[in-house]
Amino acid sequence: MSAVLALAIFLSCFAMLPVRAETIEDCHIVITDGDSIDIYGERIRILNIDAPESFRSRCEAELKLALRTKERLANLLRSGPVEIRREAQDRYRRTLAILSVREGDVGQILVREKLALP
Template sequence: MIRSLLIVLALSLPATAGIYVIDGDTIVVGREHIRIVGIDAPETRQARCDAELRLGLEAKARVLFLLQRACGPLAKADAGRCLTIQRQPAPDRYGRTLARIGVGGRDLGATLVAEGLARPYICPRGRCPARKPWCEVPAP
């Protein structure tokens, strides 16, 4: 009886309860993992070099700042009130929702690209190009 009640309560919780930032291009809203479509941010968990890790942590911190400014404390945030989420019709190959995220009337991905914390990443007809490495040293 108690187990059934807990399951019903868990299923009735709003899907937008809380926001968690995984990295510069992935967030979790409630239980939904969302990959920000149209950008590629440096990795933090599987960074290939120190430069990628540093920039990845900077991108994550920027996303945290922008979301906290718009939503308040993220653990209790109601994403439906502070974000606009434009979901794509199909998930990515990892099962994440692909979406554009609007924060304070601005596209979050475009903001990160403009600030040099992400690159545009367009997948025409669902065919994504190889990601460019973040560890390349530009020629002098």
Template sequence: MITAALLLTAASIAVIDGDTFDVAGERVRIANIDAPELRRAQCDAERRLAELAKRRLEELLAGDDIEVVPGDPGTGRKKDRNGRTLAVIKRGGADIGELMIAEGLVRPWEGKRRSWCEQD
């Protein structure tokens, strides 16, 4: 279990989707973002954006100087309801979640899931 800030190498990371990856047998969810669902997409637009978010996370985690800071700074929680470790992820000191939000691939986590599909 990741209990303190940890530096990673790209070779040790397997990206699952736009906000989740595995490292050293542990599943980590980026605490401060909400990414579109890849496996349970509700519409084509969500599925396309989910693919883009996953690819971008793979790119961002492919470099050196990846830091995992465990815990959700907003709530103090260490795990999500699915047992994944919550963490803020940084590369070269920059918050990866904030970068992905700025790029429009994910949105800030607001404590609950919202639809990524247009509501008529």
């Protein structure tokens, strides 16, 4: 019986480790900004890009671009499976990750389309 208990403790320790990479399909993704999403309570910021702010925009032009960026991000993430490669956490305790879809790296797509800055 002690071997079973030891195995259960061992497996529970590994269950607490964060998943570094995964592919998700058909999940509830909340777009919080042009460079941030929420998946089942995990706040994720797209690594290596900066998108216009929709919450505290400095002007109407920034708000319009922010809303276009959020719309494009939503379209990309809902186009099929999303691969999430977790890299680190930022000072706000958000997961910093690279997101990929069939079209490629989501951050690079947004930068290429001039919806975000590198």
